[in-house]
Amino acid sequence: xxxxxxxxxxxxxxxxxxxxxxxxxxxxxxxxxxxxxxxxxxxxxxxxxxxxxxxxxxxxxxxxxxxxxxxxxxxxxxxxxxxxxxxxxxxxxxxxxxxxxxxxxxxxxxxxxxx
Amino acid sequence: xxxxxxxxxxxxxxxxxxxxxxxxxxxxxxxxxxxxxxxxxxxxxxxxxxxxxxxxxxxxxxxxxxxxxxxxxxxxxxxxxxxxxxxxxxxxxxxxxxxxxxxxxxxxxxxxx
Numbered sequence: 001x002x003x004x005x006x007x008x009x010x011x012x013x014x015x016x017x018x019x020x021x022x023x024x025x026x027x028x029x030x031x032x033x034x035x036x037x038x039x040x041x042x043x044x045x046x047x048x049x050x051x052x053x054x055x056x057x058x059x060x061x062x063x064x065x066x067x068x069x070x071x072x073x074x075x076x077x078x079x080x081x082x083x084x085x086x087x088x089x090x091x092x093x094x095x096x097x098x099x100x101x102x103x104x105x106x107x108x109x110x111x112x113x114x115x
Numbered sequence: 116x117x118x119x120x121x122x123x124x125x126x127x128x129x130x131x132x133x134x135x136x137x138x139x140x141x142x143x144x145x146x147x148x149x150x151x152x153x154x155x156x157x158x159x160x161x162x163x164x165x166x167x168x169x170x171x172x173x174x175x176x177x178x179x180x181x182x183x184x185x186x187x188x189x190x191x192x193x194x195x196x197x198x199x200x201x202x203x204x205x206x207x208x209x210x211x212x213x214x215x216x217x218x219x220x221x222x223x224x225x226x227x228x
Contacts (some may be wrong), residue, residue, distance in 0.1 A: 004158075028127075033215065043205065056215055091159065093216075103149050104216060106159035107212040 002026045004107035006092050012113045013082055021110045023078045023092030031095045032048065032065065033104060036060070036088040049075065060106045082114045117142040119206050121219035128196050129227050136191040136222050138206030148189040149207045149216065150180055159205065165189065176200070198228040 005024045012057075013019050017021050025032050034046040047057040049067055066078045079086055093104040122137035140146065150162040163174025170182040178189045190205060206219040 008136050035216075035218075043207075043216075043218040045217065048215055058215075103147070103161050103164050105161070106151075108158040 001003055002066045004092055004094055004105050006090075006107040006110050007110065008098075008110060010111045010113070012115065015084060016081050019079050019082055021079075021090050021092075021112070023077070023107055025075055025092065025094030026074050026096075026105055027073070028096060029094035029105070030097045032053075032067075032069070033093040033095075034077045035091045035093065035106075037091065037109075038085075038088040046077070046090075050103065079112075082112075083115050087112055087114045116213045116215040117146075117208055117210070119208055119217055119219035121204075121222050123222050124220065125223050125224045127227065130198055131195050134191070134193040134200070134224070135194050136204055136206075138191065138219055138226070139187050139223075140189065140191045140206075140208045140217075141187060142208060142210065144210060146185055146208045146210055148180075148182060149209075150174065150178070150189075150191050151205045151207060153204045153205065153220075153221075154202045155182070162191070162204070196224075196226050200224060201226045 032049040033068045035043050037043045041094045045058050047061045048055045062092045064080045068076050089109045092107040117190050118141045120139045137201040149164045151159045162178050163172050165182045167173045169174045173179045178193050182189050189209045203223050205221045207216040209216050
């Protein structure tokens with residue numbers, strides 16, 4: 001069964017550094033998402049992406065964050081200048097077009113640790 | 116704004132016990148409802164979903180959930196749990212295809228063998 005993949009599985013970075021988290025969504029999916037989960041807290045929506053543009057974003061997704069689909073397969077989340085509070089598990093998800101599913105397939109996550 | 120509440124943060128059961136995990140949501144319109152499971156060290160996997168039709172939905176691994184519109188609830192059930200059901204369970208809701216999922220806080224289920 002096709003899966004969403006994410007790299008790296010764990011990223012350690014220093015405060016103020018830029019990080020790029022990478023995702024390869026399922027190949028025929030059209031909607032892409034990033035979520036994060038701070039340790040001990042809920043899974044929170046960050047951003048959704050459709051038709052090469054952001055379709056929705058949360059208050060968390062400020063100017064420090066950006067997303068890109070640089071080619072036909074990758075979907076990236078960039079944090080421009082990391083803060084301690086960005087430490088979290090970041091999940092990528094994708095979903096197909098159409099009404100038959102309406103859910104999202106999740107990747108294994110990238111654990112980001114900002115020191 | 117949509118929100119999802121899960122009633123129990125930790126549940127401990129013995130094998131063969133019955134399971135019911137509560138989930139309530141707040142949203143005025145039509146919603147799609149989901150239960151996801153995260154086994155230790157693994158990613159979120161869809162257990163089951165409801166978007167229309169029969170309010171009793173069956174998912175994988177013997178799980179089922181009942182949508183009660185009047186109570187804004189979507190409780191997850193399993194008649195007889197196994198040790199391998201030890202995992203964290205998340206209830207989630209969205210309003211339409213392509214829309215963000217709003218998650219509950221999760222319930223950690225531990226099944227004792």
